Amino acid sequence: xSVRTRFAPSPTGYLHVGGARTALFNFLFARHHGxxxxxxxxxxxxxxxTAAARDAIFTGLxxxxxxxxxxxxxxxxxxxxFQSERQAIYDTWFEVLRANGRVYEDGxxxxxxxxxxxxxxxxLVCGEVTINYADESNTPDMVIKRSDGSYVFHxxxxxxxxxxxxxxxxxxxxxxxxTPKHLQLFEALGATxxxxxxxxxxxxxxxxxxxxxxxxxxxxxxxRQGFLPQAVxxxxxxxxxxxxxxxxxxxxxxxVERFSLEAVNRSGARFDAEKCAWLNQQHLMxxxxxxxxxxxxxxxxxxxxxINGDFEAVAATVKEKVRxxxxxxxAISFLLHxxxxxxxxxxxxxxxNGLAAxxxxxxxxxxxxxxxxxxxxxxxxxxxxxxxxxxxxGQLMFPVRVALSGRSGGPDLGVIFSLxxxxxxxxxxxxxxxxxxx
RNA sequence: GACCCGUUCGUCUAUCGGUUAGGACUCCAGGUUUUCAUCCUGGCAAGAAGGGUUCGACUCCCUUACGGGUCGCCA
Numbered sequence: 244x245s246v247r248t249r250f251a252p253s254p255t256g257y258l259h260v261g262g263a264r265t266a267l268f269n270f271l272f273a274r275h276h277g278x279x280x281x282x283x284x285x286x287x288x289x290x291x292x293t294a295a296a297r298d299a300i301f302t303g304l305x306x307x308x309x310x311x312x313x314x315x316x317x318x319x320x321x322x323x324x325f326q327s328e329r330q331a332i333y334d335t336w337f338e339v340l341r342a343n344g345r346v347y348e349d350g351x352x353x354x355x356x357x358x359x360x361x362x363x364x365x366x367l368v369c370g371e372v373t374i375n376y377a378d379e380s381n382t383p384d385m386v387i388k389r390s391d392g393s394y395v396f397h398x399x400x401x402x403x404x405x406x407x408x409x410x411x412x413x414x415x416x417x418x419x420x421x422t423p424k425h426l427q428l429f430e431a432l433g434a435t436x437x438x439x440x441x442x443x444x445x446x447x448x449x450x451x452x453x454x455x456x457x458x459x460x461x462x463x464x465x466x467r468q469g470f471l472p473q474a475v476x477x478x479x480x481x482x483x484x485x486x487x488x489x490x491x492x493x494x495x496x497x498x499v500e501r502f503s504l505e506a507v508n509r510s511g512a513r514f515d516a517e518k519c520a521w522l523n524q525q526h527l528m529x530x531x532x533x534x535x536x537x538x539x540x541x542x543x544x545x546x547x548x549x550i551n552g553d554f555e556a557v558a559a560t561v562k563e564k565v566r567x568x569x570x571x572x573x574a575i576s577f578l579l580h581x582x583x584x585x586x587x588x589x590x591x592x593x594x595x596n597g598l599a600a601x602x603x604x605x606x607x608x609x610x611x612x613x614x615x616x617x618x619x620x621x622x623x624x625x626x627x628x629x630x631x632x633x634x635x636x637g638q639l640m641f642p643v644r645v646a647l648s649g650r651s652g653g654p655d656l657g658v659i660f661s662l663x664x665x666x667x668x669x670x671x672x673x674x675x676x677x678x679x680x681x
Numbered sequence: 682g683a684c685c686c687g688u689u690c691g692u693c694u695a696u697c698g699g700u701u702a703g704g705a706c707u708c709c710a711g712g713u714u715u716u717c718a719u720c721c722u723g724g725c726a727a728g729a730a731g732g733g734u735u736c737g738a739c740u741c742c743c744u745u746a747c748g749g750g751u752c753g754c755c756a
Contacts, residue, residue, distance in 0.1 A: 253756050288755060352754050369686065381684055381752075389754040396756045420685060420751040441686090443749090448692080450748065478693095481705090485694055489704045508694080511749060515692050518706040528719075564718045626715075640716035652717045659716095 246278025247410045250304075250311070251400065253285040254296040258303035258462040259455050260514070261415060261445045264479040268442055269413045270309045271480070271502035281407055282314030286327045287399055303462040307472050308495050313407075321407040326399050333394045336402045336432060337387075345431045351390030355398070355428065357382060362423035367411075367440035367504045374423045385424060397421065401428040404437055413440045413504070416511075440504050443483045446513045459514055469542060469568025471530075474523035482512040492525045524566040532559040539571040546572035548579045557662060560654030577648045578662055581670075585678065589651040593642045594679055600642055602628050603679075607672040616665040618657035646675035 248269040252262055273280040282304070286292045301315070313319030323329055337353075340346045346353045363373040376382045387398035404412060404425075419441045429436035445453045453460055465475050473494055480498050481491060484507050493501070527535065536558035543550060543558070551557075561574040577583040593600050609624040610616075625643060626636040640656060647659050647668060660668060 251756090255756075285756065291755075350754080354754095372685070374685070378684080383752090386754045391754080393754085395754065400756085415750095416686070417750055418756090421756095443687080446749080452749070481693060483693095487695065489695085491693085491705060510687050512694090513692060515706065518693065521706060524719095561718085622715080629715090635715070637715040644716055648717095650717090654717070655714090656716050 244410060246273055246276040247281060247408055248273040248278065248413060249281035249283050249404070249407065249409050250309075251283045251285050251403075252300050253288060253291075254293060254300060255288065255291040256296050256455050257299040259453075259460045260462060260479060261453060261460075262300075263303065263307060263309075263462050263475075264445060264482060265413065265415055265442065266304055266309050267307070267476060267479050268440075268484070268502070268507070269411075270311075271498055272411060272413060272504060273312075274499040275502050278410070279312045280309075281319070281321070281409070282311035282317070282324065283403060283407065284315060284325045284327075285396065285400065286325055287393060287396065289327075289393070292327075299463060306466060307462070307476055309476075326403065329399070329403070330394075332406060333399055333402055336405075337394070337398070339433070340387075340431055343431065346387065347384075349386070352386045353388035354384040355387045355431070356384050357424075357427055358430075362426055364422050364426060364439060366419070366422070367438055368443075368507050368509060369416075369419065369441050372419070374420070376423065376427070382424075387428075397424055397428065401425050401432070405429065405432065405434045409437045411440060411504075412437045413442060416441045416444050440507070442507055443509055443511045445482055446511045448513055448515070450511075450513060453514060459516055459519075467569075469539075469565075469570065470519070470523050471526045471538065471568075474519070474526040477526065478519040478522050481518075482514070483507055492522065520566040524563075527565065527568070528563050530562065532556070532562065535559060535562045539568050542568050543572045543575070543579075546576070548572055548576055551579070553662065560658050560662070564653070574653065577650070578654075578659070581667065583649045585645065585649040585675070586651060589645045589649070590678070592651070593645050593675075596638065596642065598632065598634055599629075599638045600679055602632055602634065602639055603642060603646060603672050603676050605632075606639070606643065607669050607676075610665060610669050610672070613665070616660075618660045621660040621668070622657060642675075643672075647671050 250266040250269050252258070270280050284297060304311070311317055313321060314324045337346070340355065345356050347356060357376050359377045359379065361373050361375045361377065363371060365371055374382070385397060387395050389395060422439055426436055447453045447457050455461070476495050476498070477493050480493065484502070486493070486501050487506055530538065532555055536555040539558045540550065540554070557575050557578045558571065560578065561571060565571055565574055606625065606628045609628050610621065613620050613624060625639050629636045629639040641651070644653065644656060645651065647663060653659070
C-alpha cells in the first residue's frame with residue numbers, strides 16, 4: 244500500500260509556521276516513502292473563509308517548495324479538493340450513519356452518537372493513549388451537521404481522509420483529543436482509519452503557544468526579511484525532529500532522505516529566531532555568486548540603490564557576511580554609490596589611533612604613485628606606508644577600511660580596492676582626512 | 682474544573698539501565714585572515730522535585746510541581 248498524506252488547512256488566515264511545519268512533515272513523510280502528498284482545503288466555515296487566505300496558503304507552500312501531488316490546481320483522482328464542493332459526498336456518508344441509527348436530531352442540528360466505551364489510539368508519536376467515552380459528561384455527543392445543513396469539521400475530515408485514501412494523518416498535537424472521535428466515526432462508517440501521528444506544538448520564546456499574531460508566525464514575512472525557503476524549511480524541520488546525528492544543515496532533498504516519524508519527539512519546541520537566522524546564513528553561503536546576487540537584487544532595488552553591471556561581484560562580497568538578505572543593501576551601499584555616512588564608533592576608533600590616522604594622507608599619495616592599480620599593489624602600498632612610519636601594516640588596515648566604507652566590518656579589503664578603483668579610493672582617503680581634520 | 686500530553690545546558694536537541702551526559706544556536710576567550718566574514722580551538726551552561734524498582738536510573742514505575750493541549754452548530 245502506497246503512502247498518502249495530506250495537509251488540510253482552513254483558509255481563515257495566512258499560513259503560519261505551525262501549519263507550515265505540519266505541511267512539511269506530511270510532505271517529507273510522503274516523499275520519503277515515495278508516496279503522495281495531498282492538499283485539501285477545509286473551507287466548511289463560510290463565515291471565516293477568504294480567498295486571500297487561500298491564496299496566501301498556496302503561495303506560502305509553494306515558496307517553501309512543498310509542492311502537492313494532488314489538490315487544487317494540481318488535480319488528482321480524489322477531488323474535488325475543496326470541501327465546499329463535496330456536499331454530495333458528505334450527504335451520502337451521512338445517510339450511512341442515519342441508516343445505522345448513529346445520529347439524532349438536536350435543535351435542528353445532527354449529533355453523532357458515540358459508543359460509550361474506552362477508545363484507544365496507537366499514535367505513531369505519542370504512543371498508546373486511551374480516552375474513556377463511558378464518561379459521557381466529558382465526551383458529549385458531537386454535532387456533525389449544522390442546522391443549516393452544512394457539515395462540521397470532524398465529519399468532513401474523516402469522510403475525506405477515507406475517500407481520499409489517506410494512510411497517515413500527521414497533524415498538530417492540538418488534534419490529539421479529536422482522534423478518538425474520528426476513530427469512532429471511522430468505525431461507524433465501517434472503514435479502516437488511517438495511522439495517526441501527532442506532532443508537538445511550536446511555542447513562543449517564552450513557552451506560550453505560538454499563535455497567528457506572534458512574532459515570526461507568518462510564513463509570508465520570511466521572504467520579506469530575506470530568508471531563503473530552504474533555510475526556513477531546515478529550521479522548521481529541527482523543531483520536534485532530529486536527524487540523530489551531529490549534522491543539522493540540510494536541504495529539502497536531504498530532509499526527505501532522512502525524515503522518519505520515529506525521530507519526531509514529543510515535547511513542544513520554542514521558536515528561536517537567532518538559530519533560524521544562522522541557518523539562513525548557512526544556506527546563503529551555499530548559494531553560487533549568481534544565485535546570491537539574484538536573491539539579493541530585489542532588496543537592493545527596493546532600497547533605491549543603483550545597480551550596475553558589476554552587481555554580481557558587488558553582491559558576492561557580502562555573501563558570507565550577512566544572515567538575512569535584507570542586510571545586503573546596507574552592507575554594499577558604499578560600493579554602489581559614493582554617498583555614505585561613517586559609523587561614529589568606527590570613526591572614533593580611527594581618530595583614537597593617531598599614528599594610523601596620520602598615515603591616511605601619505606597613503607593617498609602612495610596610491611597615486613602606484614604604476615599599476617591592483618589589490619596586491621594597494622596592499623603593498625599600505626605595508627610600505629605603515630612600515631616607513633614604524634607601524635605594522637595591520638594597524639593601517641582598519642583605518643583604511645573605515646575610510647573606504649565608513650564601517651568597521653564588510654567585504655575583504657582587496658576586493659574593495661578592485662571594485663572601487665584607484666580614483667575613488669584616493670578620493671575617499673582624502674575625504675576621511677577632511678572629516679578627521681587632519 | 683475534567684480529561685489528555687509533556688518536562689536533559691538560556692534555546693533546539695542526542696542518549697532507547699552502566700557515558701567525563703554529546704552536538705548545534707547564543708555568549709566569552711584564543712587562533713587563522715597583515716583587514717571583515719568564513720573557518721578552527723577552547724570555555725560558560727542541563728537530567729523539575731520527592732519516592733520507589735535495580736548491583737546500577739536522565740532512561741522504568743508512582744506522587745507532586747510546572748508547562749502545554751482539549752473540552753463549540755471553529756478547524
